[in-house]
Amino acid sequence: MNDLAISATGLVKTFGGKRVVDGVDVAVPRGAIYGVLGPNGAGKTTTLRMLLGIIEPDGGHRSLLGHSHPRDASDRVGYLPEERGLYPAMRAKDAIAFMGALRGLDLKTGRKRAVTLMEAAGLGYATDTKIRKLSKGMAQLVQLLGSVVHQPELLVLDEPFSGLDPVNQERLEALILAERDRGATIVMSTHVMAHAERLCDRLTIIAGGKHRFEGTVAEARGLLPMRAHYVPDRDDPALAAFLPEGAVHQADGWRFPVPDGGVEAALKRLIDGGHGIAGLSIERPGLHDAFVRIVGASALEGAQEIAA
Amino acid sequence: MSANSNRIIRQTLTIARRDFVATVFTPTFLLFLLSPVIMLSFGLVGAGGATSMATNAAEKAQIVAIVAPDQQPAMRATDARLRRLFGRSDQPPVLTFETPKAQPASQARATFAGAGADTTAALYGDLAAPTILYGAQGRGDSRYLAELAEGTLRADKSGAPPVSTATFKPIARERASSGGHSQAAFFSVFGIFFLSLLLSGQAVSTMAEERNNKVIEILAAAVPLEAVFFGKLLGMFGSAVLFVGFWGTLASQIAALLPAGMAGGLGEIGPAIGLPLFVPLFFAYFAMAYMLLGAVFLGVGAQATTPRELQMLSLPITIVQVLMFSLALRAAGGADGWVTRFAEIFPFSSPFAMAAHAANFSDVWPHLLALAWQALWVAIAITVGARAFRRGVLQSGSGRWFRRAARAPVAGE
Numbered sequence: 001m002n003d004l005a006i007s008a009t010g011l012v013k014t015f016g017g018k019r020v021v022d023g024v025d026v027a028v029p030r031g032a033i034y035g036v037l038g039p040n041g042a043g044k045t046t047t048l049r050m051l052l053g054i055i056e057p058d059g060g061h062r063s064l065l066g067h068s069h070p071r072d073a074s075d076r077v078g079y080l081p082e083e084r085g086l087y088p089a090m091r092a093k094d095a096i097a098f099m100g101a102l103r104g105l106d107l108k109t110g111r112k113r114a115v116t117l118m119e120a121a122g123l124g125y126a127t128d129t130k131i132r133k134l135s136k137g138m139a140q141l142v143q144l145l146g147s148v149v150h151q152p153e154l155l156v157l158d159e160p161f162s163g164l165d166p167v168n169q170e171r172l173e174a175l176i177l178a179e180r181d182r183g184a185t186i187v188m189s190t191h192v193m194a195h196a197e198r199l200c201d202r203l204t205i206i207a208g209g210k211h212r213f214e215g216t217v218a219e220a221r222g223l224l225p226m227r228a229h230y231v232p233d234r235d236d237p238a239l240a241a242f243l244p245e246g247a248v249h250q251a252d253g254w255r256f257p258v259p260d261g262g263v264e265a266a267l268k269r270l271i272d273g274g275h276g277i278a279g280l281s282i283e284r285p286g287l288h289d290a291f292v293r294i295v296g297a298s299a300l301e302g303a304q305e306i307a308a
Numbered sequence: 309m310s311a312n313s314n315r316i317i318r319q320t321l322t323i324a325r326r327d328f329v330a331t332v333f334t335p336t337f338l339l340f341l342l343s344p345v346i347m348l349s350f351g352l353v354g355a356g357g358a359t360s361m362a363t364n365a366a367e368k369a370q371i372v373a374i375v376a377p378d379q380q381p382a383m384r385a386t387d388a389r390l391r392r393l394f395g396r397s398d399q400p401p402v403l404t405f406e407t408p409k410a411q412p413a414s415q416a417r418a419t420f421a422g423a424g425a426d427t428t429a430a431l432y433g434d435l436a437a438p439t440i441l442y443g444a445q446g447r448g449d450s451r452y453l454a455e456l457a458e459g460t461l462r463a464d465k466s467g468a469p470p471v472s473t474a475t476f477k478p479i480a481r482e483r484a485s486s487g488g489h490s491q492a493a494f495f496s497v498f499g500i501f502f503l504s505l506l507l508s509g510q511a512v513s514t515m516a517e518e519r520n521n522k523v524i525e526i527l528a529a530a531v532p533l534e535a536v537f538f539g540k541l542l543g544m545f546g547s548a549v550l551f552v553g554f555w556g557t558l559a560s561q562i563a564a565l566l567p568a569g570m571a572g573g574l575g576e577i578g579p580a581i582g583l584p585l586f587v588p589l590f591f592a593y594f595a596m597a598y599m600l601l602g603a604v605f606l607g608v609g610a611q612a613t614t615p616r617e618l619q620m621l622s623l624p625i626t627i628v629q630v631l632m633f634s635l636a637l638r639a640a641g642g643a644d645g646w647v648t649r650f651a652e653i654f655p656f657s658s659p660f661a662m663a664a665h666a667a668n669f670s671d672v673w674p675h676l677l678a679l680a681w682q683a684l685w686v687a688i689a690i691t692v693g694a695r696a697f698r699r700g701v702l703q704s705g706s707g708r709w710f711r712r713a714a715r716a717p718v719a720g721e
Contacts, residue, residue, distance in 0.1 A: 054529050055698075071532060075315065079529040085522030089330060101322045102530035104315065146526075 005030045005065060005154050005185035006051055012059035013046050021046050022209040023060070028187055028202075033180055035196040035203035036189040039295050043209040044189040045082050048158050051187075052079060065154055073154075075104035078147035082158040082189075084140055088132035092118065092142045095131055099146030110149055117145045121171060137168040144172065148179055155179055157188040161195055173199060193288040207295045217287055224285035224293060225257040228266070233276030242266075242273045258282060319531040320539040327514065327543025332550060341551060343506065369401035370425045371449050374412050374432035379460065380405045386459040390452070400452045401428055408432065416441050429453050435461050488576040493640035493667035495577070496590055497660045501633045504597045505626075507548045514540055514606070528698075537694040541602045548598055552591075579667040589666045589675055596682040597659035600689050601629065607693030628656070636660030640667070652678065655685035 006028040013021040021043040028034040038044045050057045053070030065073040086095050096117065097110030105113075115127050121141055131139055140163065148155060157176070161169050176199060180186055190196055196203055197217055205213040205220070213220060231253035232239055239254070240247060244266050247256035259266065263282070270277065331337055339346075373383055387403045394400065404425070409415050412432040419427040420443060428446030431453040433439045438457050442450035518524045527536045579586035608625060612618040635651040639661035651661035652674075662678040 052529050054525065072312065074530055077529075079526070081522075081525040081529065083522045083525060085524065085526055087326070087330065087523060089334075098322070098326060099526060099530075102319055102527065104318070143526075 003030055004028060004063070005032075006034075006063070006187065008047075008051060008060060008062040010060035011047060011050055011057045011062065013043075013050060013055070014058050020209050021050070021057075021206075024204075024206055024209070024211045025214065026051065026204055027214070028185060030185050031180070031183060032201040033176065033186045033188070033199050035200035036187060036206065037191065037193070037196055037203055037291060038189075038206035039191060042206045044206055045158055047206060048156055048187070048189060052077065052156060075150070076153045078103070078150065078152035078155040078184075080144050080147045080155075080157045080160055082162070084143050086131045086139055086143055086146075088130065090131055091128050092123070092131060092134065093127040095142060096146040096149050099143075100149035103150040103152070105150040113149050114145065117149060118142070121145060121175060137164050140164060141168060141171060141175075144175060148175075148184075151182070151184075153184060155184050155186045157186065159190060160188055161190060161192055169195075193286065193291055197287040205291060205294050212294050213290075220287055220290040220294075221285050223290050227255050227283045227285060228258050228263050229279070229281045229283050230254045230256070230270075230277065231279035232270075233278045236275065239270075239275055242270050242275060253279065255283075316532060316535050320535040320542065323527065323531065323536055323539025324542035324546065327540055328546040331510070331543065331547045337547065340506070340510075340547075341554060344555060365426075366399075366401065368426045369428050369445075369449075370404045371401050371446075371453055372404050372406060372416070372419045372427050372430040373453065373456070374406045374408050374416055374430065375435065377407055379435065379464075382464055383456060383460040386456055386463060390455060390459060400449055403456075413439070431457060483578070485576045488578050489580045489668050490641060491577045492579045492586075493664035494637070496579075496593075496663040496667050497633065497636045497640045500590075500594050500597050500660050500663055501629075501636070503548065503552065503594060504601050505629060507544060507551075507598060507602065510544050510547070514544065514609070533698045534690065534694040537603070537606060537697055538690060540606060541599060541690070544602060545595065545598060548594075552594065580670045581666045581672065582670070585672065586666050590663055592679055593659040593663040593666075593682075596679070596686060599686040600656060600659070600682070603686070603689035603693035607689075607696035610697040610699075632657040632660060636664055640664035653681075655682065658682050658685075 004027055006026055008024065008026040011021055011024045011026075012019065024043065024047050026036070026047070036044050036047065046055070049055045051062055051064060051070065053064070053074070062068070062070070064070040065076055067073045070077075087098075090098065093111050093114040096114035097105075097107050100110035100113070101107050115124070118124055118127050123138060123141060126134060126138060126142075131142065134142065140160075144157070144160065147157075155176075160172055160176070164172060173195070176186055176188070188195075188199070200217055202214070202216055203220065204211060213223075229252075230243070240249070243254060244256045244259050247254050256266070263280075267277070267280070373380075375383060383405070384403070391399060406415065406419070416430040416432045416439075419430045420441070427443070429440055429442040429449040429452075431438045431440045435457045438454070440450045440453050518527075524536075531539070581589065604625060605622075608621045609618065612621050632651075632654075635647070635654070635657045639648040639651040639657075648661065651657045652665060658678055659682055662675060662682075665678075666675060
């Protein structure tokens with residue numbers, strides 16, 4: 001059995017003469033939560049649509065749950081699109097059952113499971129409520145439940161957290177983790193790094209339609225050196241001369257990249273220069289920083305391409 | 309059948325079922341179901357107004373005979389006899405007598421200027437060679453006055469009362485008449501046109517609904533777009549069948565509710581191919597017309613994002629639809645010519661024209677050919693429509709032609 005739930009190489013899609021996806025590779029291990037990250041307009045949604053067979057790529061190869069035609073595996077896949085859509089006149093449990101029926105689950109079983117899922121998600125009181133009467137966050141959760149009601153092997157979520165309040169974001173995170181624990185592979189696109197950092201085992205970063213990074217969250221963070229956060233005992237404009245190259249003054253102190261030999265030499269220089277230490281900590285760079293660096297570099301590259 | 313085919317059929321039916329339920333179980337469907345009554349009511353109100361105007365005009369009209377008093381009773385009797393030849397709505401205006409004065413010509417002219425009644429024709433002079441004046445609407449009435457003079461003189465010269473006394477007995481034909489075939493053809497063409505016009509509007513609004521709800525991507529992710537498209541057509545077709553069933557049942561009972569004379573008249577209207585064959589053929593042609601037009605409307609509806617665009621695109625299609633109707637009406641007349649043949653072969657008029665053919669002619673084999681031909685075009689229309697649908701709704705493709713002409717397409721994420 002293939003260890004990859006999704007594999008794609010060199011995916012290309014052109015709209016109106018513009019390449020919105022340009023040679024993207026994706027390799028999603030089974031059982032993982034896989035993040036597809038990128039700034040707005042990066043080509044994330046188009047990539048996911050091609051992987052699912054909603055639109056056909058203009059170039060490249062893809063395999064979804066072992067099928068080169070994604071539709072052949074459609075009953076084993078759940079999908080939450082970026083633009084949420086439900087029939088407003090349907091009752092919540094019927095909407096969930098309908099989405100299951102599209103993926104091969106009979107309506108009767110679908111309705112039963114819908115009630116169970118809604119109760120587990122804290123929405124048991126709304127099973128017979130029409131979609132038009134639900135809040136946006138509740139409707140979004142109902143749609144997510146509709147994408148898992150047939151217990152798919154692969155769940156694809158396009159910007160699942162957008163528009164949700166913190167409480168519903170937490171509910172959604174719990175649902176995603178529960179799906180992973182059930183054994184499902186989850187692919188989610190987002191540009192909110194905190195969610196990706198908390199949830200994703202692996203991720204890919206796309207910018208300007210191109211593939212920029214693929215690896216674990218730790219590997220992404222490892223692209224940047226660790227930083228020291230130094231809080232001096234007093235303000236002194238001459239302090240910068242005693243700090244390593246790249247030191248930046250911020251409201252809560254100074255930050256500088258930890259030199260290859262460690263911070264000891266820098267500290268010694270400060271103390272020798274008569275500067276005291278009110279606080280010192282070593283910070284690991286976050287995914288946010290890694291993302292900004294990767295995407296920033298690609299933006300620079302894109303600008304150079306345009307200039308050329 | 310492969311598992312894949314089974315899955316696609318199941319998914320298609322799931323979408324069809326949803327659309328059927330969503331359409332039928334709404335108050336709007338009741339309005340849709342009763343739309344013929346609403347239209348009929350408007351028609352009756354309009355017709356009532358027109359009839360009232362016509363009746364008022366008829367009540368004020370008169371024809372005038374300026375004849376000697378001794379000739380008036382004979383002429384009155386002839387008038388009574390001749391009036392029996394006319395139906396209630398075709399009766400000539402009431403006959404008024406005047407006794408000739410010194411200047412009968414001036415007297416006759418004066419009747420047209422008189423207030424209170426509108427003289428349409430006036431007769432004066434010797435009945436053997438009368439002069440008859442008539443106004444703009446009175447040409448027919450002048451001929452009636454001439455016939456009245458002729459009849460009066462003949463009766464006067466023979467001096468005998470009518471010698472023949474007829475007995476009238478109504479009889480119902482065992483088979484529909486040739487005229488009845490043409491009428492059946494007209495009703496078939498009109499019925500299919502009317503239904504497809506009503507329902508194709510529904511097809512467009514379905515697309516608007518999908519766009520507003522943004523459900524289309526969920527459907528497209530799970531189901532091949534052709535199946536989504538076909539499922540939607542089937543769902544709407546289901547509601548159409550309900551509509552046809554409802555009105556068909558009512559129409560079949562109409563004969564029982566009508567007075568005997570009118571029911572007999574309806575009995576003369578019928579298809580040449582025979583009712584048992586005509587009913588399934590009508591249904592099949594209705595299905596073909598509906599699928600063809602529905603596919604076109606769905607495909608077109610998918611291209612439009614605003615009501616204005618929808619109107620812009622729907623108008624030419626409606627015009628073409630009316631053109632097809634006119635073409636098929638020509639075929640309904642039963643005339644055998646190239647226009648009829650063209651209407652029967654051209655895919656978008658073929659269902660209408662062939663339904664008319666079934667009403668006019670008894671041959672069966674052309675229908676087998678026509679249905680196969682139309683089914684081929686339904687498949688083509690659905691395939692092309694689904695592609696347009698994909699391009700329009702999922703924005704997967706090179707953009708919409710009418711928008712591309714106006715501006716460069718925006719690349720989606």
